[in-house]
Amino acid sequence: MQDEFRIELTADEKLNVLEELERRPSADSPTPCSESDPPDGGHVAWTTAFGSFLIQFCGYGYLNSFGVYQDFYTRIYLTNHSPSTISWVGALSSFLIASGTLISGRLYDRGWFYHLIIAGSALQSLSLFALSFAKPGQLYMGVLSGFAMGLTYGPSIAVISQHFSKRRTLVMSLVASGSPLGGIIHPIMLNHLFDGAADFARAVRISAGFISALLLIACLSMRTRALLTQTISYSAVVRKCSRDVPFILVTAGILLAQIGFFFPLYYLQLDSIKHGINVHFSFYSFVILNAASVIGRCTAGIIAPYTGLLNLTIVSTAACGVVIISMIALSNISSVVVIGIAYGYFSGVYIALWVPMVGMLTPDLSELGARVGIFFIFISFSALLGGPISGALLSSHYRWLIPLLFSGIIYFVGSLVLVVTRLIIYRQR
Template sequence: MSATYEESEDLEELEIKQSSNSLTPSSEFDPPDGGIQAWTTAFGCFLMQFCGYGYMTSFGVYQDFYTRIYLSNYPPTAISYVKLPIPRISIRWIGALPLFLTLNIALISGPLYDRGWFYHLMIVGSSLQSLSLFTLSLAKPGQFYSVLMIQGVLAGIGIGLTYAPSVALISQHFSKRRTLVMSLVVSGAPFGAVIHPIMLNHLFNGPVGFSRGVLASAGFVSTLLLIACLSMRTRVLPTPSARYRVVARKYSRNVLLILMTAGATLFQTGFFFPLFYLQLDSIKHGIDVNFSFYSLVIMNSASIIGRCTAGIIASHIGVLNMTILSTATCSALLISMIALHDIASVVVMGVMYGYFSGVYIALVVPLIAVMTPDLSELGARMGIFFTFAGECGPISGALLSSQYRWLIPSLFSGVSTWSNCS
């Protein structure tokens, strides 16, 4: 058995070296690499990312609105870290909980995808996400725990069931173009994080208000989720060659995968800090509120460009090299948030961080696919990776405190992400 694992590891290392310019993992499964069904599936996966991860990363609008208006009876960090009457029990942020669930539920959705449960995952996940938004519209001001359960738990489970499988599905339809198409599909998330904040800011801060605004958003998202489910199609994959524990054992014996997972886990501790707090940060530094509403739009617009161009650039310098470059740049930018004080600094921060964070997100899944010679194990490997990568989550908000001390969380986020590069 050990000889088999060593051979598997050698194959994977050889595959990584051969795939620096293209993504063509060896497998008995031969994707068509195009066609109407392949591209409509890619469009459906794009919409799933737009409505799922894209909506979740728009939480900065909710964070700002909850802090200043809707949950103003709680301190700002209560939205991220509120203690229950039971000693030593704490609840993560409303925004961090769905992120945690999205990545950790991949440990379940990944293997289920490998075993042909794709459609079940999409239907159940989409239904839960839609239900969470319609239910959130019924929440009243000050009802922190209701919002936490609806927007944190229910939405997190729904998005978690759809996130990893909707990206992995591309491997069934594309081979040579896989890195490029995957980067285009994951660009749906920042594209959603551009549209959703504009829509939500105008609804929440206009005559519509929170309840009817969330209701309108729920109808919009639900319609797109329905279109996505109708667009995506699977192809017949080989039966998974090994049980989950065997796949996990292979994973644990692959040094490159272990290092990549450890680095991603460190990177996640600071990655979401600007996405959740840039809008609030700019408002608290006296920048015009109307402009601050568009700070997340600027960031996510740049992220779209980063994700769309990541596959093209990576084909020339290599997926791994491009990933390292993007994480190093993100680390430096996180530390530079200390100097944010005017409109120019917000624009520079939004454009630069949006672009390089987009590059990182676009290349993570292709990098896992490069290290997976047997595509019937891709879902399980993605599940293991995202489970570890989601453990730390955006804990920087707990360091912000009710005094808005931006220095400590900025340094923490920058140092933790820099550890990923080393």
């Protein structure tokens, strides 16, 4: 009787059945999924986004407070060094963050997300505590801190693409708002703690303890999904990027704009003080700038679907150039407030769109980590150029006009490159 229902399979059919069984996950294994079907929400997705937000708060958010260090070093701690020389401290940190993304992006694609986040967080905490041992006259600000931030920055943004699809740009912009929010909290904390050279060590240790606690929460919050993706060699991604004209032009345009980006970030507080504005109010100039940047980064994800990522980036980049040149008129409290709000908002908008733009130009999201790394390794050179060039043009005589014109004009050049990119994409479509 059993023989009547026996089904004979050919060799090819048996092989197909075995392959199908091998592709099916076991009951106790994580369910694999592809980049094409992220859940676009859920508890794990939002806790991961919160952890990524904290990484931005403690990474670029802390670096956004370098203007406080620039002012403190120039007037109190490193009086025997020029503003241009001191700006190299922040420039090197910015360079290491961006260039470190080249390494972290590749390792992220290979599934090393947790290793990068944990190692980078521990290294950042250690380097900030080490900074507290610096003495007056020593040009030092934890070089390791910049590299540590580079290990965590790229992966903490790229992991959002595993959890969100339709709301990806919005969530990435919300996560990116952690950076200017950190630029609000950290300057207030540091300005109140930096009462004099004797308080430097205590201030930095308090700040380092605060950062360490938040990084621990971030490490416990973030999760990845089990993805069936093919790992592509870096050389293959580089070859593809070298033939991708829109990607090259977007990278070049943002690089040029970023050279002008750092002047208000480093010198707004010092500019206010040198123009006779109350010192205590000047301490809050970065708070105003970064508060507006939070709004800019949050609204970027809401506006972009209606205007287009590239169109919104072009407008915000050109607006930044206009605001920087208008700093020539800085003379009173009202002008500081207007400049801080305007520059903070528009710079926040265009920075929030970086990674979504790279994602838009990436046809295969398995290459996203590598492409983000390639993008940031070029952008990192703007940190080595922007602050020091502006400081050299400013000089110890504080000639504000020349660096303001330089920063504003190079912003316009960067926006023109993005306009060319927009025309090329329009023709391709």
